Amino acid sequence: MNAAELAKRLPSIATVRALSRSFAVLDAILSPDGYAKYAFQSGWGDGAELASMDNGSGDEYSIVFTAVGAFIRGFDHESPMSPYGNEDYALWAGLVESVPDEFAGLLTEPAFCHEGMTEPFLAATVCLWRLNEDPAWRTGDIQFDDDGSGWMFDLLAKGTPEAYCDHARHYFEVPLAVADVRAVFEHRPLDEELVRRVNPSADLAALAGALDTIGYPYANGPA
Template sequence: MPSIDALQRRIQQMAAITALFAVEYGEPRFAFYPKWAGGTQVGAIKNGSGDELFCHFTSAGCFIKGFAHESSMTPYRHNPPKLWPGLLDGVPSAFEKSLKEPAFDIPATTFVIWQLANGSEWLTGRIDLSDDEYKDGSADLLEPLSFTHIEFTDWLEENYEVEVDGSIVESVFNNRPLSEEEMLTLNHSQPLRVLRDAVRETGYSIE
């Protein structure tokens, strides 16, 4: 796992790029909300099949909530649903607002990870994971956060069935502002104003 700052940058970078395609192909898998409630920020990953990951960036640090529907640790193994024993044990009180955020749907959770702003490592509750290989599904949902620019370029091409200029993806992964030319290169079928608005919503820099 990267540092909190690096994680925030990477999700925002991926959200900015996918936003350019989402204006034409629907809801992006990667999203970033720079002006969430209470001066916080949120990064999100959704796969369209019900799995989701939320990263809540606050003054307290970063709280990550994930749900993998194929995990045997799903709350829906019970009727009524019930969180895996001990899943939320140990979550610092500093993340109380994260646990109460309706958009995160905490009752539908298979894993939580957090790091305090003054901490140096990511932590989880002390729980016994399921015995199967898939466990809580965190490995799958967190995997994209370690993509290189080449891997993310490949993912974009496969997901949107288009050719993608990897040098632009590399530039964004180096946190350089997106130029108008680069935006139009990635999606030349949409008006520039539409592309600018899509990227602007993620808070990513535009030249």
Template sequence: MNDLIGRLPATPELRDRCRALAVLDAILSPDDWGGRYYSFDSRWSADNALGSMRDGQGNDWFVLFSPVGVYGRSFDHEVPTALKPLGAVPEAFRGFVEELGSGDEEEPVATAFFWRTHQDAAWRGDAVDACEAGPFGLLLDPSAEAYRDWAEEYFEPEQPLDLAAIEHVLALRPLTPAVVAALNPDTDLEELAKDLAEIDFPTG
């Protein structure tokens, strides 16, 4: 197993990180869904939830949370080679491999892919040798400082982002008007209601 895959957190923590990143992006970009990096749909299809990242430059990842377990893959266009996960993952995930595939080839390709059924004691999968954290960066480093540094460069907010408010969201504490205002005084819980319902994030 590639070391990148081994650094992924356990399933519940991975899901929580995906949700928290989606909420932070929703707060900082409430009017422009297309301008967000991170999203999470708790009702993506039937019993499945989907976390995703798209940077608009050809790099992305998708993480599917299903009753069977978790399947994820990323594509980094700066990595010169790619893998074909279709024949490597369990049959239960094959349909999602095709649906969430990337690249122009007939068979889906990825620069990293992973899965974990409820019977697996650890993540399984692979990543090309040249594949660093890349698109997975904030999934592997969930610190408030890492998100703040990235978000201040990407969103260019008018004021420095409040570290305590970021930590509040990353800890999945119920979102409050004060926390939202500390990150973006130009939005509120009412404006974010649809996003929070889709992400299934608590408010209080």
């Protein structure tokens, strides 16, 4: 699956946002040591929210949600589409040329860039976007190679509690009850009982800071 195929599978902006928040909450519960794979910042800046994935092995993605839509950047460090394959760190032809003006500033966002020989460059092998009025997600009109979309965004594309359970079993090596994961997917407020069912060593009070950053409701949390 490449980005053009992913664009056909991804749900609406609102659903991608809700799923991203759920992934971040569950990962936070399962990794109280701070090594979560998925994260979400509800107050990223200038009214924007940021969902992110970092597998700790050089692969990452960012999804920025703004008042006008959403922008997705993914970077698979082993992809033949990686800018590291070029001496000047040039992006794959067509990857970002069609990005609308509303998201142009994100192409030079420091958080998404790596240091080149003379200046920073966007670390990207995947790029999608969707304005609120767009009927579907969009990509550049490019000749695709293996861009990493197939594995990087598989969980988002599936978007089910069962898929997250598979992720937890492989990444955290723990079994989860589908009903508990579904409760988070439905954005039910977290309580101590649910947290302990997901991770017996986790503590709701200790998670409060992370949940506030994510913007997820919890018992005795902010109204």
